[in-house]
Amino acid sequence: MEPLELVADCARCSGLCCVAPAFARSADFALDKPAETPCPNLRTSVPGRTDAPCGIHTELLDRGFPGCVAFDCFGAGQRVSADWRDGPGAAREAFDAFAVLRPLHEILWYLTEPVPEADDGLRDEVTAAARRVAGLAEGSPAGVDVGAVRAEVGELLGRVSEAVRGSAGAPGHARADLVGRDLRSGRAARRPLAGTTLRAALLMGADLRGVDLGRADLLGADLRGADLRGTRLADTLFLTGPQVAAARGDATTTRPARVPRPAAWGPAAVSATRRR
Template sequence: MPDRSALRADCGRCAGLCCVLPAFSRSADFAFDKPAGMPCPNLRADARCRIHDELVPRGFPGCVTFDCFGAGQRAVEVVFGQRPGGPPAPADLLREAPDLPGVLAALRGVHEVLWHLTEACELLHPGRLRDEVAALRAHVEEVAGAGREELVEVDVAAQRRAAGPLLERTSRALRAAVPGRLARHRGADLSGKRWRGARLRGADLRGALLLGADLRDADLRLADLLGADLRAADLRGADLTGALFLTTAQLDGARGDATTRLPAGPVPRWADGRPREDVPAHGV
């Protein structure tokens, strides 16, 4: 059975690529402008963030909610032949490998697809649908294992389109066990929604905007949350047991605590109110 351990960001095996390669603009997510390819001023010489513990109060919530799905360490170690214990500085890597931004972007997109396909494999019972998901997952893993020249040509959107129908069928199959009529809020703007204690078990919330929504004590068991925007949503006391296609980045943007019941797989920074030894800390 495939697992998602290789799809978790491990910054100790990377080289601060997410702090160098992308551009970002001054906004609610970032406190200043940074052009692509220039190291963030907060990036130390050892490729660690000097304000990691203060990212949100210092104006960088966008850094908190970013997840490379393990693409960073794969790019450094596998694609560029580097190993833990001394990857070159990001700027040096970029000079040596100008195709690095394209490789990282492709790997991040493909790894995100792999995250969801692997979850589907974990949740489905043996049968035709699971076999189809497993076959596509194996194909996408082959794509992720390609060389530099092939990776920069990968059509990530096509990989997502191929996975979409299978993830949709997986969602329907798993949520079919929920009794009663299932709520449908796919793609809805539910920003600021007051849903404390709401019964949303098995709900279709795929792509919904839940910015700042009050979901305290809500029942979100088996809800489909693929692509839902949970930034600043209050999940304290909410039950997300078995919630589908939820990522660590989505949860990191939300507010939760030890009373939030989580699905297997994603582990946000606020889980249990203390650091988790089994989850690498971003940028430290």
């Protein structure tokens, strides 16, 4: 089985992320949009057709759409063969397929992360799980229980996290409410974060400038608006493009090689050394 693409290629997609989900007017979206309805910013040249996905793509942040900037289909969009523009039947097929493929591709993203410090048996489990999920993604979306897949893989990734972080890992902050907190070292609110778990933690607007997040588990952590300037993210666990796209970083912020650097962060510094 050939590895599935896990990077979005918008040129090969019909703009599904601009049609299938619902938007609610909020800090993330400047308008309300019902599910399975094209966003008004979806560029059209002929009634019912699109020639480029988004008419304001380069202005999304300025126009009040940070939620769009932070979205990633992990390559699922270009794999949906049905085109929602080709009538009700094709639209239903496209939306149903996207609803299953997108989360499966995200799960695969986590399962294909290198885990060099995990033991061989655990690594074999991860490889086997990735094959199973890829098989589901290659097959029919009908009947796939995404919730069950997510729960099974979540347990496995938890064991991977513990193996990589080791017994020296800092106390856990899974699901912690750290919204707006100053988490820089040397501050009164100091918390040990290198080697910790921040799984599903709320870090919106948190100050993490210059913080060492080495080997920290960031699966599902909400980093919207977090200040990551000078933060060490290079060897964090389970970090995704949407997470970094939703945060503030700069040229000195490091990240895993496979996670795209947001354009707003500017080019990477010549030296990987983080500011202290």
